[in-house]
Amino acid sequence: MSAFVERVGRAAQSLRALFPETPLQQNDYLSRKTGARIFLKREDLTPVRSYKLRGAFNFMRKAIAAGAGEEGFVCASAGNHAQGFAFACRHFSRRGVVYMPVTTPQQKIDKTKLFGGEWIEVRLIGDFFDECNHAAKSFAGESGALMVPPFDHGDIIEGQATVAHELAEQLDGQLSDALVLLPVGGGGLAAGVTAFLQESGIGAHFAFAEPAGAPSLERSLSAGKRVKLPQVDNFVDGAAVAEIGREPFRKLKSFSPQDINLVPENRLCATMIEMLNIEGVVLEPAGALAIDSLKDLPRKEIRGRTVVAVVSGGNFDFERLPDVKERALRFEGLKKYFIFRFPQRPGALRDFLELLGPDDDITRFEYLKKSARNFGSVLIGVETKDPRNFAVLRRRFQESGWAYQDITDNDTIASLLI
Structure with missing residues (x-):
């Protein structure tokens, strides 16, 4: 057993203090539709409705164990990372500061404050993420607070890999030759899940789903090095990243560009509406990526096969519903x-x-x-x-x-x- 696998096991055990393992559910509707055995790994059912809590918790857990973080923690995020960060700060009773753009919807600000309670301060600055990120780094340098990155750090990847640790136990040997569909934004989740299963000797296969308007991993794999996209479509806000993380890419660079399914944003909206109307599952755009990528898989290749789609998040702002419906109708x-x-x-x-x-x-x-x-x-x-x-x-x-x-x-x- 590799050192990475052992560390992930310890991280998974520690996480049980926050929440039980997220459900792995066989979905009859998608199974009948595709002819495969489709399982959904429901990361939208964590306490913060996304997998991001795993990485933030593990980063803080290890920092505190090493004697760091006495001056608190800081992050820059207007989404799921902020909420996972806030929840972890409250769990560890450590002060945390979250930098968000002024344009952040009030719903996301309120949820971050709710999860962090008295331990969290939200600071709104600038119109774009880069301004927030710069402010957070400056605050860390001045105050001594520890910066918690969203995806580009070994401890974050290790935390996200606990998804795979749970999968291995839940399918109990059935992951061999299974296909695991992973959404990709900054790459922390994909890097952690693939590394854990590969180093555990589990013969799973992988396919990745990126927004067509933000194909940072696909472009980087094609170039053989990290590529920063000149612009991205921010509709899939949980995965619209201009550049794949350095550490995630190091773990993912052995994959082929052909392993990436680029998901059209309007088609993704049709999947979100379909899952809401038929299955009653509320998904954010990034959370629907893996399910939507089923449409790109040849039926003859997955018929009768076990396929696991990681549902990464369900923090959907219903004020966006009219736009999602509009895009879905246009796609159809x-x-x-x-x-x-x-x-x-x-x-x-x-x-x-x-x-x-x-x-x-x-x-x-x-x-x-x-x-x-x-x-x-x-x-x-x-x-x-x-x-x-x-x-x-x-x-x-x-x-x-x-x-x-x-x-x-x-x-x-x-x-x-x-």
């Missing part, structure tokens, strides 16, 4: 946006409405501008019950001589108008 082809050149004459709107079918509904009608006295540009959103209805609509538009442009998939225009 059930909603489209058009710009029409609309004639300025009596009866024009009635003529347009007569082209719609019984399952078609106008969800938005907005004049953008009157480009001429006789015509105006109109943004029209149409939702339907079957994506095939749009082919019928287009044919009717063309036969009736309507001038229009479909802007649904034009990200630049859509981001400005929708």
Whole structure:
């Protein structure tokens, strides 16, 4: 048994003072849908609804055992790391300071304060994470508080690896030849789980799920070195990381870019809505990554096989639900946006409405501008019950001589108008 495996075992035992092992549940719906035996490792059911508590707890546990952390701890985060950090500070009765952007939703601020209680102070600074991170590092240097990183540290990786320690016990020998699907942001969870199972001699296979708008691991594996992305899509905020961590990449660099499934953000939204409506499971975008990546696996390769999807978190702000529903409908082809050149004459709107079918509904009608006295540009959103209805609509538009442009998939225009 390797030293890493032994350390993870001790970390897992220590964690039991905070919460029992998270459930590993066979999901009948996903199993029937894929033909595989799909298990969900429910990290959304920790006390802070994400796996991040594991790493923060282990980092603090080891620091305190080594005599460090007397001046308290500090972190920079507006998400799950902040909440795990706060919970751990309260558990150890140590002062902690959390730096968050001023733009952080109040719900996340309140939850962090709730988990940390009297032991936590939240400081809001700047509009972006980099400003918070810089402020946290400066505070650590000035005060002597110990900085707790979100993913790029051996003790954090060791803590996240306790997910794999539990998996090995829960499946009790059935992990051999199983496929483990892991979400990737900074890489701490993926690095810990793969290292533990490999060094334990368990013959599991791995596939990774990254947001298509933040493929830091895929790009780094392709280049053979860490690559910092010039920009990322922040929709999957729990995994939208511009650069994979140094320590995680060191453990993951033996994998191939082909092991990474890049998950489109709109498709991810469809999975979130599906799991909410059918299974009653509330997932944040990052928490749905592994489940969504099932769609990229060839059915013939996983039929009858054991597949474990790690559900990394369920801290979903329901104020985002309208946007998630919108993205899901657009991905499924059930909603489209058009710009029409609309004639300025009596009866024009009635003529347009007569082209719609019984399952078609106008969800938005907005004049953008009157480009001429006789015509105006109109943004029209149409939702339907079957994506095939749009082919019928287009044919009717063309036969009736309507001038229009479909802007649904034009990200630049859509981001400005929708």
